[in-house]
Amino acid sequence: MKRLSLTGRLTAVVVGGQLLLAVGLVLVGITFARRQLLAAFDMSLQGKARAIAALVYYPPDGEPGLLFDNDEAPPSFDALYPDVYQVKSSAPQFEAHSKNFDSAFLAAEPARQDYWNFSWKGVPYRGLILRNVAIRDEETGPTDTDVAVDVFYAAPTLDITRRADEVGLMVGGASLLLLILTGLLAAWAVRRGLWPLRDLAGEAAAISVKNWDFRPPKDALETSELAPLAQAIETVLSKLELAFVQQREFLADAAHELKTSVAILKSTFQSLLQKPRSPHEYRAGLLDLLGDVDRLEELLNRMLRLARAEQQAADGGSNTLEVADLASTCEMAVARIKSLAAARGVEVQLASNGGGEVNADADDLELVWVNLLENAIQHSPPSSMVRLQVQREANGASISVQDWGTGIDPEDLPYIFERFRRGDRSRSRETGGFGLGLAIAKAIVEAYGGNIQAESTLHEGTRVWVRLPLSRQAEPKSSPVTSPETS
Amino acid sequence: MRVLVIEDERRLAENVARSLKENASWVVDIALDGVNGLHLAGSVAYDLIVLDLMLPKLDGLELLRRYRQEGHKTPVLVLTARYEKQSIVTLLNAGADDYLAKPFDLGEFLARAKALVRRAKGQPTPMLVVGDLEVNTVERTVRRSGRDLTLTPMEYRVLEYLAHRPRAVVSKTELLEHLYDYNWEKFSNVIEVYISGLRRKIDDGAPMKLIHTMRGQGYALRAGEAKR
Numbered sequence: 001m002k003r004l005s006l007t008g009r010l011t012a013v014v015v016g017g018q019l020l021l022a023v024g025l026v027l028v029g030i031t032f033a034r035r036q037l038l039a040a041f042d043m044s045l046q047g048k049a050r051a052i053a054a055l056v057y058y059p060p061d062g063e064p065g066l067l068f069d070n071d072e073a074p075p076s077f078d079a080l081y082p083d084v085y086q087v088k089s090s091a092p093q094f095e096a097h098s099k100n101f102d103s104a105f106l107a108a109e110p111a112r113q114d115y116w117n118f119s120w121k122g123v124p125y126r127g128l129i130l131r132n133v134a135i136r137d138e139e140t141g142p143t144d145t146d147v148a149v150d151v152f153y154a155a156p157t158l159d160i161t162r163r164a165d166e167v168g169l170m171v172g173g174a175s176l177l178l179l180i181l182t183g184l185l186a187a188w189a190v191r192r193g194l195w196p197l198r199d200l201a202g203e204a205a206a207i208s209v210k211n212w213d214f215r216p217p218k219d220a221l222e223t224s225e226l227a228p229l230a231q232a233i234e235t236v237l238s239k240l241e242l243a244f245v246q247q248r249e250f251l252a253d254a255a256h257e258l259k260t261s262v263a264i265l266k267s268t269f270q271s272l273l274q275k276p277r278s279p280h281e282y283r284a285g286l287l288d289l290l291g292d293v294d295r296l297e298e299l300l301n302r303m304l305r306l307a308r309a310e311q312q313a314a315d316g317g318s319n320t321l322e323v324a325d326l327a328s329t330c331e332m333a334v335a336r337i338k339s340l341a342a343a344r345g346v347e348v349q350l351a352s353n354g355g356g357e358v359n360a361d362a363d364d365l366e367l368v369w370v371n372l373l374e375n376a377i378q379h380s381p382p383s384s385m386v387r388l389q390v391q392r393e394a395n396g397a398s399i400s401v402q403d404w405g406t407g408i409d410p411e412d413l414p415y416i417f418e419r420f421r422r423g424d425r426s427r428s429r430e431t432g433g434f435g436l437g438l439a440i441a442k443a444i445v446e447a448y449g450g451n452i453q454a455e456s457t458l459h460e461g462t463r464v465w466v467r468l469p470l471s472r473q474a475e476p477k478s479s480p481v482t483s484p485e486t487s
Numbered sequence: 488m489r490v491l492v493i494e495d496e497r498r499l500a501e502n503v504a505r506s507l508k509e510n511a512s513w514v515v516d517i518a519l520d521g522v523n524g525l526h527l528a529g530s531v532a533y534d535l536i537v538l539d540l541m542l543p544k545l546d547g548l549e550l551l552r553r554y555r556q557e558g559h560k561t562p563v564l565v566l567t568a569r570y571e572k573q574s575i576v577t578l579l580n581a582g583a584d585d586y587l588a589k590p591f592d593l594g595e596f597l598a599r600a601k602a603l604v605r606r607a608k609g610q611p612t613p614m615l616v617v618g619d620l621e622v623n624t625v626e627r628t629v630r631r632s633g634r635d636l637t638l639t640p641m642e643y644r645v646l647e648y649l650a651h652r653p654r655a656v657v658s659k660t661e662l663l664e665h666l667y668d669y670n671w672e673k674f675s676n677v678i679e680v681y682i683s684g685l686r687r688k689i690d691d692g693a694p695m696k697l698i699h700t701m702r703g704q705g706y707a708l709r710a711g712e713a714k715r
Binding site: 255256259260262263264265266267268270271274275288291292 | 496499502503509541589592593594
């Protein structure tokens, strides 16, 4: 594919425009100069015609007739092609003319009395006829008996054409010079103007997975056309970097968890084999190993569940036709968490006003509530309470899990829904978790078009709530009776 | 020898501790988070610290930096799940003496642990020799003049500790600190029992005594001096 050059295009546009302008200027210049020159020429033509008339005089002794002083004729415009003139009157019969006068001049123009152009012997001429110019006697002044003459005067216009052409040439030459200059200037200016773009491209090309550092060149940011591009690149890169770093951290964390699990298994095997042991010791060791394998299996299951939920959320959410009853999924979750709650001496309370129905897989929802409850119970002191509340709201349902436990450090709060969250590793280890429960809950809720949030006060407790859109088929139930249920 | 294992994965910590107890006769304390680990490391005289990197409350690398800043010289063996070059360089520069990538081999772990401890005490090989006494820390056997001696585990621990630092005077408190876990005060007079047992097995009938009691100061294992 042939690439278009911005520099070439812009320069061509500028130069082309200038060329048109120059041609116009030359034409206007020539026309204008010609008109001016012609006006001056006409004036002088008339002046010369009158001068010719002035050379006609009466004979000094009062004789009839007229005389003409040939020697006093005004100088010609052009030495090569002398001017032509004729002066004549009908009464008395009088005629005088220049040497080169030819009666053919006037044969075609018997009635003319103005300027006109004609060609004679291949030379362009402009002529003038003044009619009825009165010849005065210098001594007597104007009288009724003054004779009137017709004067014809013509001169070659070669000079006018030449001078108009000179003007045209000058204007044209200057324009051409200007054209070349502007062309060069335009090309340079465009190139110079595009420098920031090249810098920007260079900077952007230096980005790699190892180097996310993108600093838009100052020139690019100060160029109003480029600033949006530079900022867009910056924004996209920072988003990409965030996603990339998150992915890499997830991978590192996942690797860490898996390696740790394998390290436990391996070290248990090796320490069991390091010396001969009694059957009882071997049995205890095998039970330990079974526990280690269970833990590894649980880790794998959770990682896969998280990956599936995140994939679903990334694919634009679920469009399942299944309908799950919120209240019953909550009851199932409470039943499932019973043994853990009992082991930690925590009471789980369920409060529901019916909730409603949601377009979701019931098992998925149950897993969300179980994960939230598990988290709450892990953070609760013995003989405290965890409350699961289902509420119907104007445009959906709200499900909240509240505990009165250790709370979450405000520093850690923004990260609690992240995978393998680190702020809370000790507790999650103690209870056999991996820091994946809340991340899974978030991914599932988002896959069903809902959202999840948390608020917490350190040493006072935490509340996590989920908002889910209700199923469209669901009919509104009018049973606002709260039925607390404990387990 | 006394070792501190700082590892948040309880099962792994227990396996490491068990292996050190069974195969090196060492005393092991376990810390499950960084804060507790740093506290223990600073308050007890350990011969070796085994440190995991990803720890709750206080990161392993930060713990290492602070520990070294406080001026402690105890060797630190780091267990890490990551082994990119950069992180290992960072680790060693922060004051780690060695590292092992998870999952690791327990045999290799033990060999490295023993090597770190003997190097810290100036011993180049696992065979400790004082005069004609040989203590093999790999097999955990003791010979004098080519004759095998049979020691109880506690006697061996005392001898091994003394043999790592020949000629030095080791106080009873130091022995107790390095050979017992938390409640060593209540064992305060057992050391004398072990020393007398050792003396009977090693020095009785030998032309040169190796175990010396420095009154009011402690004990020393040394050769090449005239009999007292």
